[in-house]
Amino acid sequence: MSSAKKLLGDYSNEPSRRPELVVNSKEPFNAETPPPLLVKDFKTPVDLFYVRSHGPTPDLDVSSHKLEIGGEIKPAIELSLSEVQTIGQHVTIDATLTCAGNRRNELNAIKKVKGVGWEISAIGNATWTGVRLRDVLLHAKANIDSPHLHVEFIGEEDCEEKTKYGSSIPMTKAADPKGDVLLAWMMNGKPLTRDHGYPLRIVVPGYIGARSVKWLRKVNVIPQESQFVYQQRDYKLFLPHVNWDTVDALWDSAFSLSELSVQSAICEPEKDQVIAKNSPYTIRGYAVSNGRRITRVDVSLNNGADWETADLVQQDKREEKGFDNRYWSWTLWQFKVGKFPSPCTICCRAWDSSANTQPEQARNIWNLRGVMNNAWHRVEVRDH
Amino acid sequence: MSSAKKLLGDYSNEPSRRPELVVNSKEPFNAETPPPLLVKDFKTPVDLFYVRSHGPTPDLDVSSHKLEIGGEIKPAIELSLSEVQTIGQHVTIDATLTCAGNRRNELNAIKKVKGVGWEISAIGNATWTGVRLRDVLLHAKANIDSPHLHVEFIGEEDCEEKTKYGSSIPMTKAADPKGDVLLAWMMNGKPLTRDHGYPLRIVVPGYIGARSVKWLRKVNVIPQESQFVYQQRDYKLFLPHVNWDTVDALWDSAFSLSELSVQSAICEPEKDQVIAKNSPYTIRGYAVSNGRRITRVDVSLNNGADWETADLVQQDKREEKGFDNRYWSWTLWQFKVGKFPSPCTICCRAWDSSANTQPEQARNIWNLRGVMNNAWHRVEVRDH
Numbered sequence: 001m002s003s004a005k006k007l008l009g010d011y012s013n014e015p016s017r018r019p020e021l022v023v024n025s026k027e028p029f030n031a032e033t034p035p036p037l038l039v040k041d042f043k044t045p046v047d048l049f050y051v052r053s054h055g056p057t058p059d060l061d062v063s064s065h066k067l068e069i070g071g072e073i074k075p076a077i078e079l080s081l082s083e084v085q086t087i088g089q090h091v092t093i094d095a096t097l098t099c100a101g102n103r104r105n106e107l108n109a110i111k112k113v114k115g116v117g118w119e120i121s122a123i124g125n126a127t128w129t130g131v132r133l134r135d136v137l138l139h140a141k142a143n144i145d146s147p148h149l150h151v152e153f154i155g156e157e158d159c160e161e162k163t164k165y166g167s168s169i170p171m172t173k174a175a176d177p178k179g180d181v182l183l184a185w186m187m188n189g190k191p192l193t194r195d196h197g198y199p200l201r202i203v204v205p206g207y208i209g210a211r212s213v214k215w216l217r218k219v220n221v222i223p224q225e226s227q228f229v230y231q232q233r234d235y236k237l238f239l240p241h242v243n244w245d246t247v248d249a250l251w252d253s254a255f256s257l258s259e260l261s262v263q264s265a266i267c268e269p270e271k272d273q274v275i276a277k278n279s280p281y282t283i284r285g286y287a288v289s290n291g292r293r294i295t296r297v298d299v300s301l302n303n304g305a306d307w308e309t310a311d312l313v314q315q316d317k318r319e320e321k322g323f324d325n326r327y328w329s330w331t332l333w334q335f336k337v338g339k340f341p342s343p344c345t346i347c348c349r350a351w352d353s354s355a356n357t358q359p360e361q362a363r364n365i366w367n368l369r370g371v372m373n374n375a376w377h378r379v380e381v382r383d384h
Numbered sequence: 385m386s387s388a389k390k391l392l393g394d395y396s397n398e399p400s401r402r403p404e405l406v407v408n409s410k411e412p413f414n415a416e417t418p419p420p421l422l423v424k425d426f427k428t429p430v431d432l433f434y435v436r437s438h439g440p441t442p443d444l445d446v447s448s449h450k451l452e453i454g455g456e457i458k459p460a461i462e463l464s465l466s467e468v469q470t471i472g473q474h475v476t477i478d479a480t481l482t483c484a485g486n487r488r489n490e491l492n493a494i495k496k497v498k499g500v501g502w503e504i505s506a507i508g509n510a511t512w513t514g515v516r517l518r519d520v521l522l523h524a525k526a527n528i529d530s531p532h533l534h535v536e537f538i539g540e541e542d543c544e545e546k547t548k549y550g551s552s553i554p555m556t557k558a559a560d561p562k563g564d565v566l567l568a569w570m571m572n573g574k575p576l577t578r579d580h581g582y583p584l585r586i587v588v589p590g591y592i593g594a595r596s597v598k599w600l601r602k603v604n605v606i607p608q609e610s611q612f613v614y615q616q617r618d619y620k621l622f623l624p625h626v627n628w629d630t631v632d633a634l635w636d637s638a639f640s641l642s643e644l645s646v647q648s649a650i651c652e653p654e655k656d657q658v659i660a661k662n663s664p665y666t667i668r669g670y671a672v673s674n675g676r677r678i679t680r681v682d683v684s685l686n687n688g689a690d691w692e693t694a695d696l697v698q699q700d701k702r703e704e705k706g707f708d709n710r711y712w713s714w715t716l717w718q719f720k721v722g723k724f725p726s727p728c729t730i731c732c733r734a735w736d737s738s739a740n741t742q743p744e745q746a747r748n749i750w751n752l753r754g755v756m757n758n759a760w761h762r763v764e765v766r767d768h
Contacts, residue, residue, distance in 0.1 A: 147706025170707030237739065239682060239691050255679040258707075259738035290738050295639045298623060304748065307623050322531025323554030323642075354643035354674050355621065355756045356740045357749065364688065364744060372739045 009056045009158065015194045018047045024117050028053040028160060029195070032121035035267035039284045039332055042314045043094070044124035046188050051195045052099050052122065054159035054230075058215045062199040067183075069140040071152065071220030077140055081199050084183060088135025093180050094316065095205040095328035096288050097212055098123035100235045100257050103265065103377070104370035106362050113370030114244075115234075120265040120377065123286065125330050128203045130184030133219075134175045142221045144175035152220040153202045153213035154228075166228030169204055169211050169258065171221075178326060180205045183216065205328035206291040208257050210235050231256050240366045247368060257371060259290040262358060264297055264333075264350035265377040277383045278339040283310075285377070287350035288330040296351040299335040303345040304360065304376060310335040310348070325353070342383040347376045393440045393542065399578045402431045408501050412437040412544060413579070416505035419651035423668045423716055426698045427478070428508035430572050435579045436483050436506065438543035438614075442599045446583040451567075453524040455536065455604030461524055465583050468567055472519025477564050478700065479589035479712035480672050481596055482507035484619045484641050487649065487761070488754035490746050497754030498628075499618075504649040504761065507670065509714050512587045514568030517603075518559045526605045528559035536604040537586045537597035538612075550612030553588055553595050553642065555605075562710060564589045567600065589712035590675040592641050594619050615640050624750045631752060641755060643674040646742060648681055648717075648734035649761040661767045662723040667694075669761070671734035672714035680735040683719040687729040688744065688760060694719040694732070709737070726767040731760045 011027045021031040032050040062081050070076035079087075099122035101115045108117060116122075133151070137144050142151075149171035157165040173179045182203045185192055192198040197214030204211040210230055225231050236254040238247060264287035275281050287294045297310040315331035331350075349358040359365055362375035395411045405415040416434040446465055454460035463471075483506035485499045492501060500506075517535070521528050526535075533555035541549040557563045566587045569576060576582040581598030588595040594614055609615050620638040622631060648671035659665050671678045681694040699715035715734075733742045743749055746759035 147708050172706055172708045237680070237735065239693060241690065255677075255737060257739055259676075261739040261741075292643075293639075296621070306625065309623060322556055324531050324556045351621065353639060355641055355645040355758075357645075357743055359741055360744045360748060365741065374739075 009160065011056050013059055014057050017195070020048065021051070022119070022121070028055050029057065030116045032118060033124065035119070035121055035270050038121050038124070039267040039286060042125060042329070042332060043188060044126055046126070046190070046193055046196065049124040049126060049196065050099065050122045052116070052209060053157065054161070054165055055157050057194050058156045059194060060156060060199055060215060065199055067200060067216060068218045069136065070218060071222045072149070073140045073142060073221055081185060084131060084136070084200065085185070087139045088131040090129060091132055091182060092127060092129045093182065093205065093328060094125065094127050095180070095203060096123060096125040096330040097203070097209045098260065098263070098288065100208040100210055100371040103373040106375070107366050107370040107373050110363050110366050113368055115370045120267065123288070123330070127188050128182055128184040129186035129189070130182035130203065133181040133183055133202070134177060136183055136219065137175055137221070144171060147172050148223070150222050150225050152218070152222050152226040153216060154218040154220070155213045156215040156217045161229055163228065164217070165213060165230060166226050167211050167213055167230045168222065168226035169207060173204070173207070173258070178324060180326065180328065206259055208235060208260060211258065225256055234369065235371055236369065237372060238367045240363070242368060244368065260288065261372055261374045262289040262350050262352045262356045263287065263374045264348050264358065266346055266348050266379045269346070269379060269381055271379050272382060274382045274384060275340045275342045277342045281337050281340045283335040283337065283346060285333055285348055286330045287333060289327070289350070289352035289356070291325045291327055292352040292354050293327045294331040294350050295353050297331070297333045298349050300347045301337065301341055301344050303378065304347050308335065340381070342381050345378050345380050347378045349376045393544065395440050397443055398441050401579070404432065405435070406503070406505070412439050413441065414500045416502060417508065419503070419505055419654050422505050422508070423651040423670060426509060426713070426716060427572060428510055430510070430574070430577055430580065433508040433510060433580065434483065434506045436500070436593060437541065438545070438549055439541050441578050442540045443578060444540060444583055444599060449583055451584060451600060452602045453520065454602060455606045456533070457524045457526060457605055465569060468515060468520065468584065469569070471523045472515040474513060475516055475566060476511060476513045477566065477589065477712060478509065478511050479564070479587060480507060480509040480714040481587070481593045482644065482647070482672065484592040484594055484755040487757040490759070491750050491754040491757050494747050494750050497752055499754045504651065507672070507714070511572050512566055512568040513570035513573070514566035514587065517565040517567055517586070518561060520567055520603065521559055521605070528555060531556050532607070534606050534609050536602070536606050536610040537595070537600060538602040538604070539597045540599040540601045545613055547612065548601070549597060549614060550610050551595050551597055551614045552606065552610035553591060557588065557591070557642070562708060564710065564712065590643055592619060592644060595642065609640055618753065619755055620753065621756060622751045622753070624747070626752060628752065644672065645756055645758045646673040646734050646736045646740045647671065647758045648732050648742065650730055650732050650763045653730070653763060653765055655763050656766060658766045658768060659724045659726045661726045665721050665724045667719040667721065667730060669717055669732055670714045671717060673711070673734070673736035673740070675709045675711055676736040676738050677711045678715040678734050679737050681715070681717040682733050684731045685721065685725055685728050687762065688731050692719065724765070726765050729762050729764050731762040733760045
């Protein structure tokens with residue numbers, strides 16, 4: 001490979017992908033699901049699941065790939081995938097992953113933000129199989145009871161920022177038996193694809209996708225948050241008046257995003273879709289929180305003046321989950337309209353079991369990184 | 385006591401109270417703290433702490449009072465306070481309690497709601513000492529690992545509704561070693577006063593106050609939520625168009641409030657306070673969530689058009705709490721203004737570590753029981 005290619009990133013060995021994916025950036029590859037396909041299945045098909053990458057897609061050889069457990073674990077341990085698979089019980093969980101930048105385009109339309117331009121589908125729900133990170137930490141004799149430690153994940157991705165990808169989560173989440181953090185090698189019952197982290201990735205349910213590091217190379221037990229830019233810079237919230245001239249003094253005081261806020265979006269109809277006035281139509285969408293149960297989704301056909309309650313079509317089974325705040329999967333919902341009042345503005349908002357709901361206006365939560373937009377989702381519908 | 389008195393409730397033996405308390409209802413006694421006194425101390429003095437009662441204040445004799453542990457615990461166990469005190473390690477925690485009806489008056493001003501008319505001070509922060517409910521459940525050989533069980537609390541209060549007061553929480557919270565649910569007999573280092581549940585009460589950090597049952601008489605392990613009206617009716621959310629004619633069909637499908645949503649309020653200045661234009665002034669208030677850390681409080685002097693960040697003056701120490709979502713105490717905040725732009729509308733909103741924030745307008749979350757009002761808190765300020 002020429003050094004110029006290496007500098008810019010060599011994209012000559014990308015995997016093949018479904019043409020249906022909506023590509024927001026080709027190099028690195030960032031793409032999302034067309035909204036109507038997103039709500040077709042409770043589990044998102046792997047090849048339609050949104051892809052977030054920061055550089056060329058690694059093409060790793062499982063027979064030589066090693067995972068290192070290090071940081072405060074001294075000496076560091078090296079494990080092959082098959083060794084990882086012997087460490088703990090194999091666990092399968094359903095969990096939604098979503099990028100903190102999901103719905104960034106709505107913020108960008110208000111005032112320019114920096115980041116990949118996502119619509120509403122930087123999200124997907126899948127089944128993940130792996131071993132618990134907790135078991136791996138116990139195997140490595142980490143001090144899992146310290147509430148002050150963090151666990152860092154470093155992937156094999158050569159990012160645009162001229163670094164590997166790295167990020168961290170608190171030990172309290174990493175080692176929580178009910179936190180369900182996995183070192184996963186399967187997605188929807190099959191080995192991970194290259195786009196989703198083959199051969200091994202982290203899955204952190206309830207947290208922003210940025211913490212579920214793909215192509216996992218290292219797990220480090222560390223005394224503070226990861227110092228990678230993806231922990232210290234990219235995923236933080238600021239007030240609307242903070243700009244690129246004033247943000248530098250504020251980075252360290254802003255918290256690194258971790259748990260998700262309550263979120264919902266309308267996937268059908270899509271924006272500017274035509275629905276004949278007075279025709280019947282079924283509105284569909286998703287809602288998700290940070291493990292908390294979605295207790296209600298409200299739909300309005302007049303931009304929030306009046307609301308009705310949507311049907312919750314599918315979610316993690318309540319009888320299985322009890323009251324454990326482990327509703328890691330999204331909730332799919334629908335709302336049947338007998339006579340559609342086109343043209344109109346539909347909007348939706350979700351509530352979770354801690355009685356949090358979504359803010360009304362994206363402009364009030366605008367931030368220069370364009371993250372965590374969970375304002376009421378609005379869709380304009382036209383008549384013929 | 386005459387039977388008429390018993391029927392209406394006998395209020396001839398109420399404790400003496402501080403005249404500063406703002407009384408919303410005398411019989412039963414419901415009163416809150418004047419807002420400026422509320423933010424004077426991180427720990428609310430016991431005799432200024434809001435009082436929520438549903439009937440005459442019990443006057444119990446600790447030497448004969450017994451706590452029963454029953455329901456699925458058969459035969460039921462009876463314990464004196466001194467026996468309870470031998471069951472587990474004595475634990476002291478700081479926790480904020482708040483009524484789900486806090487800030488109900490703002491909803492009532494939009495459209496009439498039913499319930500005690502609270503302003504912003506049905507909230508207080510205190511130190512509680514007791515034994516963990518978990519330890520008592522283990523002592524009673526309850527199946528603490530079942531995610532489907534609930535734990536019911538019944539108090540000695542003879543409520544207006546002609547019943548004792550009863551309520552429940554999920555076993556997942558009751559038995560969580562990090563849930564910090566206590567059977568408490570001390571508040572701020574002294575035995576509970578009659579107004580706060582003497583001799584024994586439950587303290588459920590992070591949950592609505594209605595679950596922290598006072599004058600505790602029974603703890604029942606049960607297969608479903610408590611059937612008391614205080615669990616099945618009083619503390620549920622509905623859409624703004626639901627009224628007393630239409631609510632009956634909806635009670636069972638609505639979830640019983642448990643974890644708190646993110647909340648904040650301005651305590652100084654008070655509403656309609658006069659602040660001379662261009663004079664200096666320090667705005668003060670509180671913010672709290674369901675154990676999640678308050679990461680930011682925003683203040684606006686122009687009704688939400690522009691925001692600045694408040695100083696977080698005091699909260700649970702981060703170094704003690706790590707990332708454990710156990711910030712049970714509120715956060716006191718302040719915002720110093722050099723030249724106050726009176727007259728104006730101040731407002732505040734808080735963010736927590738799951739990136740949830742407060743909705744903009746109370747009218748959008750109005751509900752006929754007037755609960756969980758966490759809209760941006762607004763205070764109108766006048767000039768001379």
